[in-house]
Amino acid sequence: MPANLTPQYYVAEEAYRKATTVEEKIEALQEMLAVIPKHKGTEKIQGNLRRRLSKLREAGDKKTQTASYNPFYIEKQGAGQVILVGYPNTGKSSLVAALTRAQPKIAAFPFTTNLPLAGMMPYKDILIQLVDTPPLSAEGAPPELLNTLRGGDLLLIILDVSSDECLEQIDGTLSFLQEKKVIKKTSGKTDTADSTPDNIKYIPYLIVANKCDLPPSKENIDVLQELWPALPLLNVSAAEKTKLNLLKEEIYTGLDIIRVYTKAPGGQPDLQTPFVLKKGGTVLDLAYNIHRDFPELFKNARVWGSAKFEGQTVAREYILVEGDIVEINITG
Numbered sequence: 001m002p003a004n005l006t007p008q009y010y011v012a013e014e015a016y017r018k019a020t021t022v023e024e025k026i027e028a029l030q031e032m033l034a035v036i037p038k039h040k041g042t043e044k045i046q047g048n049l050r051r052r053l054s055k056l057r058e059a060g061d062k063k064t065q066t067a068s069y070n071p072f073y074i075e076k077q078g079a080g081q082v083i084l085v086g087y088p089n090t091g092k093s094s095l096v097a098a099l100t101r102a103q104p105k106i107a108a109f110p111f112t113t114n115l116p117l118a119g120m121m122p123y124k125d126i127l128i129q130l131v132d133t134p135p136l137s138a139e140g141a142p143p144e145l146l147n148t149l150r151g152g153d154l155l156l157i158i159l160d161v162s163s164d165e166c167l168e169q170i171d172g173t174l175s176f177l178q179e180k181k182v183i184k185k186t187s188g189k190t191d192t193a194d195s196t197p198d199n200i201k202y203i204p205y206l207i208v209a210n211k212c213d214l215p216p217s218k219e220n221i222d223v224l225q226e227l228w229p230a231l232p233l234l235n236v237s238a239a240e241k242t243k244l245n246l247l248k249e250e251i252y253t254g255l256d257i258i259r260v261y262t263k264a265p266g267g268q269p270d271l272q273t274p275f276v277l278k279k280g281g282t283v284l285d286l287a288y289n290i291h292r293d294f295p296e297l298f299k300n301a302r303v304w305g306s307a308k309f310e311g312q313t314v315a316r317e318y319i320l321v322e323g324d325i326v327e328i329n330i331t332g
């Protein structure tokens, strides 16, 4: 029996999808249950919503009972978590301030930042989370910082290329991250997060050469490139906001994700709010992202964009690409 879900239900579901806290999720689930048409065709979905609601309530209760605040744990938000890492005074906080609305402390002396701080960077129609961190140094890093770094989807290694110490900065940062098995021992840009037989999940990274507005940077970049010809350096200036759009593009590419859009059966596509999938994601991955019940109730899907013809019916294993519009039909 078809579920015939109403527009009010989809609105409530959208609120659920956008909810970032347990409280918001509980509120949205309650709304979904309140507006879902009550008939045989939606019984499964209702049951699932109730189960999810009670799990969230339990989780919420436990959280309030046992919550111990860990400032080095940054909850993921948005399309990906990108962590800025590097030696002191290289401009990590300045870059986060230039690219997001966060206001980290910035100062001309080292070790200004002592705790991670997150901000959201708008990129096209999505938001990407940037995390400012306390610096690494020749002596290492705060031990808790390693867990923060290992949780990221992409690292930005920040160098101050106006400094004579930029060679030490790059050498020190790469060796430290490699030794701690946060990144793989190869040139980074094209690395994707993957698993080795030891089950280590390496984090991909980009190298950002900051403070390019200052005169010594040109010479230092030449030296860096001579020593490491394959080094994928991105030259920017946080102070003058130079090449920040290019940096955003590289961050998006480095996250290895795609944006796909959805359309309700018989309705118009929603081109405002994309779903974000890992590159290579399938219709089934999308269905899972939309609603946990969707894979179970999946009947078929139609795709506009990458399919051979517009609106072609595809199977659940169909691999989506950037910009596809997908209509998923479910059974009740």
Ligand SMILES: Nc1nc2c(ncn2[C@@H]2O[C@H](COP(=O)(O)OP(=O)(O)OP(=O)(O)O)[C@@H](O)[C@H]2O)c(=O)[nH]1
Residues within 6 Å of the ligand: 087, 088, 089, 090, 091, 092, 093, 094, 095, 105, 106, 107, 108, 109, 110, 111, 112, 113, 114, 133, 134, 135, 210, 211, 212, 213, 214, 236, 237, 238, 239, 240
């Ligand atoms: N000229 C110039 N100065 C910059 C640039 N980016 C940052 N700075 C300056 O460099 C100094 C350090 O910047 P921060 O952003 O605090 O550096 P940080 O890497 O967060 O430093 P820690 O928190 O100590 O690790 C500040 O005086 C900034 O104004 C840049 O692109 N050009």
Ligand SMILES: [Mg+2]
Residues within 6 Å of the ligand: 092, 093, 094, 104, 105, 106, 112, 113, 132, 133
């Ligand atoms: Mg800082």
